[in-house]
Amino acid sequence: MSLGLRLERLPSPLWLRAAIPFIAIAITFLLVSVLVILAGANPLAVAYELLIDPLTKNSARADILVMATPILLTGSAVALAFAGGYYNIGAEGQLLAGAAAAALIGQYVGDLSAWVAIPLMIVGGFIAGALWALIPALLKVRLQVDEVVTTLLMNSVMGYIISALLNGPWRDPVSGWPQSPTIALSAQFPRIIERTRVHLGFLIAAVVVIALWWILTRTRFGLELRAVGKNRDGAQFLGIRVGRTMLTTALISGGIAGLAGVSEVGGIHYYLIGSLSPGFGYTGIIVATLGALTAPGVLLAALFLALVSRGSLTASRELDVPVYLGDVIQAVLLLVMLAVLLLNRYRIRRA
Amino acid sequence: MEFIFTLLGATLRISTPILYGALGEMVVERAGILNLGIEGTMLLSAFGGFVAAQLSGSIYLGLATAIAIGILLSLLMGFLSITLGLNQHVCGLGITLLASGLALFLFRIIYGGESIPPALEESFPQLRLFSGTILEPVFSQYVFTYAAFLFVPLLAWLLYRTSFGLRLRSVGENPEAADTAGISVFRTRYVALIIGGALMGIGGAFLSLAQLGAFTHGIINGRGWVAIAIVIFGNWKPWRVLAGALLFGGLQALQLRLQAEGVQLPYEILLMLPYVLTIVAIAITGRNASYPAALLKPYRREG
Structure with a gap:
């Protein structure tokens, strides 16, 4: 890259950086143990259910x-977005x-083959998110x-739009239930692992994570994006079109x-309901932060949080610990990770 | 005529928790901190207040507990965002997620899987002024509501007429200059958080100890986010924040009334209006909005 931009850092020792997630996880479990004891369970048994047990069973x-x-x-x-x-x-x-968008498109693609219907839904959902x-x-x-407050408020507005759709034009005419009509069979995501609920959405997510890695580390746009994220004025000075870079970042992020949303409608529910997302958007902020805004980090963080969520289901069934333990741990x-990351403060060298 | 008075009364009642939240958030933001923990803070306060009142049989102890929880969570926000200088919005969201998770977790431990939680035997009563007159529906309110309206001039006085208010505003506008002038940026921001947290706590307590006299998972239901919108809509000024809260309460009251009358109308449009108006207001004022200049910026002494 001939931008003259050097995002050099003076990092803390490698062993410390590698240890940070483990330190954070250990502190988190110590803190949460208090709650587990309050719930009358053994913290070690709960830790086993959360972290080990889910890995031992195929399902x-x-x-x-x-x-x-x-x-x-x-x-x-x-x-x-945050990196930018x-x-x-x-x-x-x-x-x-x-x-x-997926629920809307999915209703009208019954005559098309899945090879057309599903890509239409994916593109439509991406555009809707970006818009x-x-x-x-x-x-x-x-x-x-x-943007912090405006993007936050837009969440509430969309919540009401969804509610208006589900209580209005999309209300189930038979049951009166606020859920959209079921999408066409051809729009329903295929399962990608036999006898499980793992669906095409996981493949899409994997592709997106790889694309994220490629964009951030291997493209000129990614370099510009990170430059804008690190130092807006500096990026401007280097001739990067800050406004355009930021707009593109925001739109791709929204997409x-x-x-x-497409994946949850197409792969799990097959229709739109108000409770489609128990806050996946906010969990995304946790995932991105835990993952240090990198693609490999996002992959590990999402899998880890999914492990804890799955584990807290078993823990609540086996050990009678409220299932909300998973939310508290996340x-x-x-918060612990944010604090521990301070150990890793690096200095940005000005080019 | 009676319709209008009933609507006015409902407006005041619905505005109350939002006004507490918005006033609290306004104080904190004026000191340069965006506290996105408000939604969770109000929820855990509502919950803690309810539990304390139920166990002790004293609604006043419940109120004190709710305020204490509001302050504690705000101190946590302060530790993360002021002392450690971490990213304010991520910390704030983290606190909302933590407080919400805790409220649901502890609810489950204390009340088990019961879908209908035990209600309070005694909750805060309504104070009926002008009873027997046409004004009765307007002035049949909880003490919280009357008090909320007293907090507006009180906070206006605090912000604009006291030296503490001047320090608080200067810390939010230009912390470097404030520091040079010998004002402790950290301490002032912590005090702002404590005042804000107490107000958020009262807002939560109003719902669980007065209006509902019970606790449900959805008791806050986005009121914290509404409060954040109203602070912007009110341009960070107490009287305009009051106007924003009343506007929101009025729209909500109207929506409930129209629904009760069976008027066919997508009521969501009225509910989303405050958010849309806020975004439009931001778009119009844009750079001219009186955003506290240091909002979202952690303060670190150079050198």
């Missing part, structure tokens, strides 16, 4: 992939926009309006989040 391993799918996508979406200095808190709304990301992005680029891990 649980498959569940982990299913549960990782949406947060791999929202995590990638958030990681890309665009704090997209709106993945939740963008996911729902993509889901609504929903457009307004805050334009406000940011054109008017310097901070990827939209894919998470949040504690996020």
Whole structure:
């Protein structure tokens, strides 16, 4: 790259950087043990159910992939945006926009083959997510309006739009239930592992993570994006078109989040419901942060959180620990990780 | 006429928790911190207040607990965002996720799988002024509501008429200059967080100890996010924040009323209006909005 841009760092020793996730996980489990004891369970037994037991069974391993799918996508979406200095808190709304588009397209593709129907849904969901990301992005680029609050508020607006759709035109005429009509058979994602619920969405998520890695590390756009993220004025000075880079970043991020919605509609539910996402957009922020805004990090973080989520299902059944333990662990891990990452403060060398 | 008075009364009631949240968030943001932990803070306060009131039989102890939880979570926010200087929005969201998770987890431990939680035997009563007159539906409110309206001039006085208010605003606008002038940026921001957390706690307590007298998972239901919108809509000024809260409460009251009357209308449009108006307001004022200049920026002394 002949940008004259050198994102050099003076990192802490390698052993420390490698140890950081483990330190964070250990501290998290110590903190959460208090709650586990309150719930009357043995912390070690719970740790086994959460971290080891799901890996020993085929069905649980498959569940982990299913549960990782949406947060791999929202995590990638958030990681890309954050790396570019665009704090997209709106993945939740963008996911729902993509889901609504998928539910809409899926209803009308019954006459097409799956080879056409599914790509249509994917493209439509991506565009819907990107469009929903457009307004805050334009406000940011054109008017310097901070994106954190606008993207957050857009989530609530989309929530109401979905609710209006489900209580209005898409309300099930027979049951009166607020859920959209089932998508056509040809639009339903195929299973990619026999006798499991692992569906095409996981493959899409894997491709997206690889694409994220490639964009961030192997393309000129990725370099510009990271330069803008590190130092906006410096990037401007180097001749990078900051506004355009940021707009593109925001739109791709929104599009990827939209894919998470497509994947949940196409691979899991086959229709749109209000409870489609239990906050996958926000979990994406956890995934991206735990993954240090890198593609390999996002992959590991999403799989780890999916492992804990799957494990907390068993823990609640076997040990009578409330299933919300998984949510608490995710949040504690996020905060602990943020704090522990301070050990790894590096200095950015000015080129 | 009676319709209007009933609507006014409902508006005041619905505005109350949002007004507490928005005033709390306003104080914190004025000091340069965006506290996205508000949604979870209000939820855990509502929950903790309810549990304390139920166990002790004292609604006042419940209220105190709710305030204490609001302050504790705000101190955690302060530790992460001020002392450690971490990214404010990620910390804030983390606190919301943590507090929400904790509320649901502890609820399950204390009340098991019961779908209908035990309600309070005694919750805060309504204070009926002008009873027997046409104004009765307007002024049949909980003490919280009357108090909320007192907090507006009180906070306006605090922000604009006291030296503490001046310090708080200067820390939010230009922490470097404030520091040079001998103002402790850290301490001022912590105090702002404590005031804000207490107000958020009262907002949560209003719902579980007065209006509902019970706790449900969806008790906050996005009111924290609405509060954040209203702070922007109100341009970080107490009286305009009040106007924003009343506007939101009014739309919500109208929506409930229309639904009850059986008017066929996608009520979501009224509900999303405050958000849309806020975004439009930001778009129009754009750079001219009186954003506290140091919002979202952790403060570090150079050198």
